[in-house]
Amino acid sequence: MYGSQGDGGASLFSGGGFMPSQATQTPDSSFSKSRGAQGVLPLTVKQISEAYHSNDDKSNFVVDGVDASNVRLRGLVMNKVEKVTDVTFTLDDGTGRIEVHRWVNETSDTNEMALIQNGMYVTINGSLKGFQGKKHVVAFSVRPVIDFNEITLHFIECIHVHLENTRPKVLGGIPAQVQANPISGTVTPTRTPVSNQFSSRSSSSGSETDVYKLVLDVFQEPPNLAREHGLHVEEVARRLGLPVEKIKDAIDYHVDVGHIYSTIDDNHYKSACNG
Amino acid sequence: MDTSSPAVFVNAELLKMYQGRRVRVVVQVMRNEGGLIVGQSTDGHQLTVKVSQAFPLSHFVEVIGIADGNQSIRAEICTDFGDTFDTLAYNELCQLANGKFKNLFL
Numbered sequence: 189m190y191g192s193q194g195d196g197g198a199s200l201f202s203g204g205g206f207m208p209s210q211a212t213q214t215p216d217s218s219f220s221k222s223r224g225a226q227g228v229l230p231l232t233v234k235q236i237s238e239a240y241h242s243n244d245d246k247s248n249f250v251v252d253g254v255d256a257s258n259v260r261l262r263g264l265v266m267n268k269v270e271k272v273t274d275v276t277f278t279l280d281d282g283t284g285r286i287e288v289h290r291w292v293n294e295t296s297d298t299n300e301m302a303l304i305q306n307g308m309y310v311t312i313n314g315s316l317k318g319f320q321g322k323k324h325v326v327a328f329s330v331r332p333v334i335d336f337n338e339i340t341l342h343f344i345e346c347i348h349v350h351l352e353n354t355r356p357k358v359l360g361g362i363p364a365q366v367q368a369n370p371i372s373g374t375v376t377p378t379r380t381p382v383s384n385q386f387s388s389r390s391s392s393s394g395s396e397t398d399v400y401k402l403v404l405d406v407f408q409e410p411p412n413l414a415r416e417h418g419l420h421v422e423e424v425a426r427r428l429g430l431p432v433e434k435i436k437d438a439i440d441y442h443v444d445v446g447h448i449y450s451t452i453d454d455n456h457y458k459s460a461c462n463g
Numbered sequence: 464m465d466t467s468s469p470a471v472f473v474n475a476e477l478l479k480m481y482q483g484r485r486v487r488v489v490v491q492v493m494r495n496e497g498g499l500i501v502g503q504s505t506d507g508h509q510l511t512v513k514v515s516q517a518f519p520l521s522h523f524v525e526v527i528g529i530a531d532g533n534q535s536i537r538a539e540i541c542t543d544f545g546d547t548f549d550t551l552a553y554n555e556l557c558q559l560a561n562g563k564f565k566n567l568f569l
Contacts, residue, residue, distance in 0.1 A: 232567055232568060233464070233466060234466050234469065234566075234567060234568055234569065235567055236464070237464055237466045264540070264542075282469060282470040282472070282487050282527070282568075283466065283469045283567070283568045283569070284464065284465055284466030284467075284469060285464070285465045285466075286464050286465075287464070307540070307542075309542065322464055323464050324464070335545075336523070336525070336542075336544035336545060336548060337547075337548060337549050337552065339525075340549060340552045340553045340556050341552075343472075343556055343560065343568075344552070344555075344556055344559075346567060347559055347560075347564045347567060350564065350567060
């Protein structure tokens, strides 16, 4: 929603610079950038430790299915070592420690790094790199934290962006479901045509997204919408042939976002839509 | 890269679950005694921090250290967070970081 408008605005206000570090300062741009290809991701070191290499030529890292080339971290500086052309230190953000390199080619870089001391909280913006199986960050900006509420904010943003990136794109799918219902959601109990349709969809992308989608599909079927108490969790599990735990996860998610609600007890749910 | 000794976000309630482990907590300084700080956690309970530094009264201090008692921490690193800090937000973060989103932290 804020998209490139927000970034363009931020660049203008910060003096027309094309410095990525300035453009990524505002919380708005970091939220919107989480959806872009070259966006900045606020991450914890723990998340980085679990990032993997994407399969394409760019050899970028991927976190929650999103390109994690540009990252933002916040933590304590340790073991700072200053050399002629670069400064290295370890960043400890409470979830882990990672090495950070900062090339110092100009006096502005040197001045920036001179302010940084061991034991200080800093914000790092940089690229995630891998070398000999280990990951480290090449920072293009290292700034001291002034307002310590930023620490709370950073971790909340990590959670927010994680949630955004792992959220299945169900909203876009609902209209399609309503149209598809007359085809698949017939009253007759023949399950074969319905399950074929579901399985062909699930083969195309990741598993969790599809489980959420499948579960919502079941609740949205006209015969199920008509049922006063909705469906029992186990009915949905049997219908989809999936473990009850997975169904419960999907149901929790849908209740959180308001797609379904519980009826007579914690095991019965019904779609909040009118079909 | 090393994720072997994370510090868990805790408040007084959660501290009890992480005895002997590395934790991080924010307290508001109520008084300094020799070798100790007594402070109020973000969820309104009293905690004791074993540290040889003293901090200004009513400042918020982040303590990273080992939980060594139901209401006590042996500090490794203390950072003065100043006199304004959003304790509600931090408290909520503690719940999230130990609940649904624990995998992003520990």
